[in-house]
Amino acid sequence: MTVSAYMCGRHLNSTSCNLLANLCALTLHDREHPSCSTLKRIADRNNDQTVRRVPSLFLPSGQSSSTAESEAITSSHSLPGRGVEFSNRLNITIARYSIEGHLIAVETAKGNVFHICNISDMIADAAWSFGTRYKKICKVPALALWSMKTEFYDLYYNFPMDQSFPNKDTLYSIFNLVLNSKEQMEEDPKNWVLTTRFFLVDSSASVSGSDKRAKVVRYLEHLEIVITLLDTRKNPLKPGRIHPPITKLRYKEVSLEEAKNNKKVEMTFSVSYRMNMINVEKDVEIAAGVMSALAVLLGAVDAWSWSKRSGKVGIDARTLIKLVVSAAGYLSHIFLAIIFFSSLYWFIFFKQQNFVHTVLPAEDQEAFIKHYLISAFALKLLDIVVLILGQVTVDIFLLDWERPPPRVEKLEKCEELEPPVSVWRTYLVANEWNEIQTTRKSKISLQVLIFLVLMKVVGLENLASADAHNRLWTEEDEYMAEHSYVCRFALGVSIWAGISVFQTLFWVGVYAPIIENKLAQFTDICSLANISVFVMSHSHFGYYIHGKSAHGSADTDMEGLLNQLQREADDLCGHRGLQAGSDQQTFSMILPATLRTYYDKVVTPVFKSEAGRETGRLTSTTLQNSVQAYTTMNRFLTRFLQHALKDLDFEVRERNFIESTLDIEFTNTVTEKAVFYTDKGHSFDCLLLYGHEFTLTIWEILVMSFVDLLAQDFLLAAIITYFVSKFVSVLRYMIGRSNLARKTLIDKRFLI
Structure with missing residues (x-):
């Protein structure tokens, strides 16, 4: 090294100078090493801004x-x-x-x-x-x-x-x-x-x-x-x-x-x-901050509506919890929307630009996208849990309009007996309600199948490669860049959401009006069975499906039933609606405290004390109490709906624009008069999974994206999303079935 230092410093011999540079590089550029310090002194003495005579390592x-x-x-x-x-x-x-x-x-x-x-x-x-x-x-x-x-x-x-x-x-x-x-x-x-x-x-x-x-x-x-x-x-x-x-x-x-x-x-x-991602992250933070304020505002509206429907006079702890949960649901949508459109911008703009204005975020720069995704997933998980809990704890009563047939004479003792009303019509409606609890506008199995075909078979997932190519497959000797998570996220969400929208449009536009509309069929079954469904999702709010038969009776034989249907087709009988001359059968309703108090007094103590209903072993006292409670409540509600109660009545009205848009009511629940709001025949679907298709789709998108974030595998993400969706449906069905049996006082063994 001494000779090389002499030849480099004295004669600027390039080979000697490069040898010193090599020795310094072998030390990983240790400034204290003689080779590095010597070369640096020589370079400082002989190099200037225009000419480099000696290798400049530092x-x-x-x-x-x-x-x-x-x-x-x-x-x-x-x-x-x-x-x-x-x-x-x-x-x-x-x-x-x-x-x-x-x-x-x-x-x-x-x-x-x-x-x-x-x-x-x-x-x-x-x-x-x-x-x-x-x-x-x-x-x-x-x-x-x-x-x-x-x-x-x-x-x-x-x-x-x-x-x-x-x-x-x-x-x-x-x-x-x-x-x-x-x-x-x-x-x-x-x-x-x-x-x-x-x-x-x-x-x-x-x-x-x-x-x-x-x-x-x-x-x-x-x-x-x-x-x-x-x-x-x-x-x-x-x-x-x-x-x-x-x-x-x-x-x-x-x-x-x-x-x-x-x-x-x-x-x-x-x-x-x-x-440089500093400005991008600031823009995302600003958007998230502004939109979060909107989420809190919408959450406050929901909490206010919930408080009114629950009969709350002031703000209490449960109202604040409702505010947090509602805001969490809206925040999950906002976070997802912000990172999705940001990722979609990068995905499309990078792949289609001619002159390079932007590049995809590096792996460490994607961290803020991933953090927002994890937050959205956690918030939506809370939202889904509260949604399921709200649906499986509603109070439901099946109101039977059927009246006993004329008294018959008992031959032995010449006594007149009142034949009982058949309960099978009630069981039929209960089973139909049980069946539609988990009905949705999209099929998760079809969703996953189409998603995997597009991603894995067609090869759309290869569009997420971190290069400028838009190719589905590569040749044997062609390089395929690693996938960018930003591109994977934008592509995965776009494809999943697109399939879901297609399924929903097909259901709403083709399947429901032409092939089968299960909610409309359920309303028809209620009318044929002469059974109304009275549901209270809150203490002072609920939904009503008017199932009173236009013929006055439903306990009939095949010929009688066919004749009734023909009379309806020929318009030779009354209408099915709650009001005379109307076909409006479904309503949302604001209930006064008097009605709720009466329900809690008659029915609630019965289903809360029936420990043997799950096993089918009810005591005679419990059985008698159940029958009496059902009969009493059934008589009370029929009189209420026929305007036969002196101190309790209702009126039918339409919601105004603000009430319809924000899903709130300005009616005071303290009043003694109930209000039935007309709808388009499906307001009660919010008691079912059917009415929360958007929320469930967002949930599935977040599950799929979250799993893909961890595994970088669309196949695994789709499979896990399928099982998570099925788990939610099964859990909703099982708990909802138990709640239906308890609240309607029906033996669970009859719910198929």
Whole structure:
């Protein structure tokens, strides 16, 4: 080293100077090492801003940040296949040196120049296509490192000097960031020590004495070329411009003993692209903040409506909990919408742009998208739990309008007996209600099947690759970039939501009006069975399905039933509606405290005390209490609906625009008069999964996206989403079935 230092310092011998530079690089640029300190003194004495006579390994202190943000590279870039005006390759020039300091070659970066294993040049050359996020991991036997030559590399970015001299190029040094020390791993570039010259394998430094083989070999475990795009918000007239690239290096050692034990080593070579995300994150935060205020406002409206429907006079703890839960549901929608449209923007704009204005966020820059997704998933989970709990705790009463047939005479004792009214009609309606509890407008099995066919069979998932290509499949010797999660998220949500919208439109536009409308069928069955459904979802709010037969009786034979249907078809009987001359059968209703108090007095104590109903072993007292409670409540409600109660009545009205839009009522629940609001025949669907298709679809989208975030696998995400959706349906069905049996005082064994 002494001779090399003399020849370099005294005669500026390039070979000697390069030898000193190589020795310094072998120390991982230790400033205290004699080779580094000597070369730095010589470089400071002989180099200036225009001429570099001696290799300059260290960027001057304090210039790391300014270099990383420099706009010295004046050439613009386009994506491959999007025009020839700008370069679509990374024009990196490599200078290779032997360990003795001789210049071996100066060449343009291409192929597998930095791979230690055998990779096809066509695949490896994708690393130098601008905009392609490239990553390859080579795994080779450690013993193979001992047969590799130790060579050193300097990287330069090649670009035209200016428009006046298009044929003259400028070489800009690409600096290295060695990550073997903790100080170098800091995110703030002000504290970085940037250097030049690096090596792939060092198989000679640990050779000593008569040993011909090194005891330890150092190899480059991680090599990443980081390309940072100029912020086009600040520089709208500089599309495709980049800051000087930075090469991140990390070295590792392997001993000869480990190599002889067949140990394998890995080397990762990658090219990543970044952009300034500070403004983007601020925009997302501002959007989330503004929209969150809207979510809280909507949650407050829901909480106010819930408080009125529950008969609350003031704000209590339960009202505040309702506010939090409602706001959580709206926030999950807002977070999902914000990150979806942000990701969709990046996905479409990056794939379709000609001149590079933006690149996909790097893996670490995607973190805020993932955080919002996790938050949306957690908030929606809370929303779904509360939704299910609300549906399976409603109070429901099946009101029988049937009247006993004329009295019959008992022959033995000449007594007149009143024949009982058949209960099978009530059981029929209860079973139909039980069946439609989990009916939805979309089928999760069909949803998953179409999603997987599009993603896996058609190959749409390959559109999520972090490159400029829009291809579904690749050739054998063609590189497919790793998937960007931003692209996966945008693509997955778009496809899933698209399929769900298609299913819903098909159900609403084709299946329900032409093939089968289960909710309308349920209303028809209620009319045929002469059974009304009285549901109280809140203390002072509920839904009513008027099932009173237009013929006055439903206990009849086949001929009688067919005659009744024919009379309705010929308009020879009254209408099915609650009001005379009306066909309106479904209502939402505001109930006065008097009615609720009477229900709690008559029915609630019965189903709360029936411990033997699940096993079917009811005591005679319990059985008698159940029958009496049902008969009393049935008589009370029939008289109420016939305006036969002196102190309790109702009126029918339509909601105004604000009430319909916000789903609230301005009627005072303290009043003694109930209000029945007309609807379009399906307001009671909010008691079923059918009325929450949007919420359930958002839930499934979040489950799918969350699983894909963890596993990066659409197949696994779709399968888990299927089972989660089925679990929610089964749980809703089982608990809802038990609640139906308890609240209607029907033996659970009759609910099929």
